[in-house]
Amino acid sequence: MKKKVVGLLGSPLFEGNTARLLSRALDGARDAGCETELVAVTCLEFQSCQEMFFCREHETCTLDDDMQQMYPKLAAADGLIVATPVMTMGIPGTLKSFMDRCQVFFMAKYYRKQPLVPPEKRDTRNGLFICIAGMDIPEVFVGPKLTAKAFFDIVDCRYGDELLINGMDRIGDVKKQPALTDAAYKKGYALGVSLGATAGTGASKGSGPAEMPEK
Numbered sequence: 001m002k003k004k005v006v007g008l009l010g011s012p013l014f015e016g017n018t019a020r021l022l023s024r025a026l027d028g029a030r031d032a033g034c035e036t037e038l039v040a041v042t043c044l045e046f047q048s049c050q051e052m053f054f055c056r057e058h059e060t061c062t063l064d065d066d067m068q069q070m071y072p073k074l075a076a077a078d079g080l081i082v083a084t085p086v087m088t089m090g091i092p093g094t095l096k097s098f099m100d101r102c103q104v105f106f107m108a109k110y111y112r113k114q115p116l117v118p119p120e121k122r123d124t125r126n127g128l129f130i131c132i133a134g135m136d137i138p139e140v141f142v143g144p145k146l147t148a149k150a151f152f153d154i155v156d157c158r159y160g161d162e163l164l165i166n167g168m169d170r171i172g173d174v175k176k177q178p179a180l181t182d183a184a185y186k187k188g189y190a191l192g193v194s195l196g197a198t199a200g201t202g203a204s205k206g207s208g209p210a211e212m213p214e215k
């Protein structure tokens with residue numbers, strides 16, 4: 001069976017720079033033999049965590065919204081890619097709320113000691129963090145990286161690699177920077193290989209963002 005890589009898009013722009021880089025990383029994973037799925041987090045309907053602590057005793061959240069479909073999807077994935085722009089020196093609020101709602105994984109793993117991720121996947125799950133920032137200052141990725149590392153830990157996925165690109169305000173359109181899109185492709189390909197994926201399917205064309213949902 002093919003390995004599955006799920007890509008979480010934190011940007012609200014489906015044709016923006018983050019979306020483009022995620023799309024190329026997923027192309028790479030696919031060319032390495034993986035099945036891929038892109039989840040546009042801003043298209044999901046869900047509330048932020050209300051601290052009702054239902055997940056202390058249960059394998060899910062009491063809030064009945066789109067996160068209910070996301071928990072099994074996240075638990076079943078072999079690889080995860082989180083792609084996000086920096087906003088206000090952190091990650092965008094919707095993506096942060098998505099991660100906060102993954103408290104069900106935290107409670108299962110650390111409180112009940114019954115992780116939601118199947119044991120055969122826990123040791124092999126691998127992740128890639130893609131983050132872009134408008135500014136050129138060195139601290140710009142500190143907050144986003146701490147959050148991403150906490151998220152990957154909570155969902156039992158190794159923070160295996162990262163692609164951090166700053167100065168986007170100066171760079172402009174990432175499509176005009178093949179070195180950056182190639183870097184995303186290569187990191188996605190390497191992620192696929194790290195999961196033990198085998199079947200190469202031929203290089204994906206560098207066209208527009210694939211798998212984007214209708215707005």
Ligand SMILES: Cc1cc2nc3c(=O)[nH]c(=O)nc-3n(C[C@H](O)[C@H](O)[C@H](O)COP(=O)(O)O)c2cc1C
Pocket residue numbers: 011012013016017018019085086087088089090132133134135136140168169
């Ligand atoms: C609301 C908002 C807040 C932002 N805050 C920051 C910031 O604090 N630091 C930074 O370097 N860039 C910041 N940016 C710039 C974005 O990270 C940058 O424009 C990025 O390329 C957007 O990616 P996207 O077009 O794929 O969504 C911000 C952009 C927006 C829209």
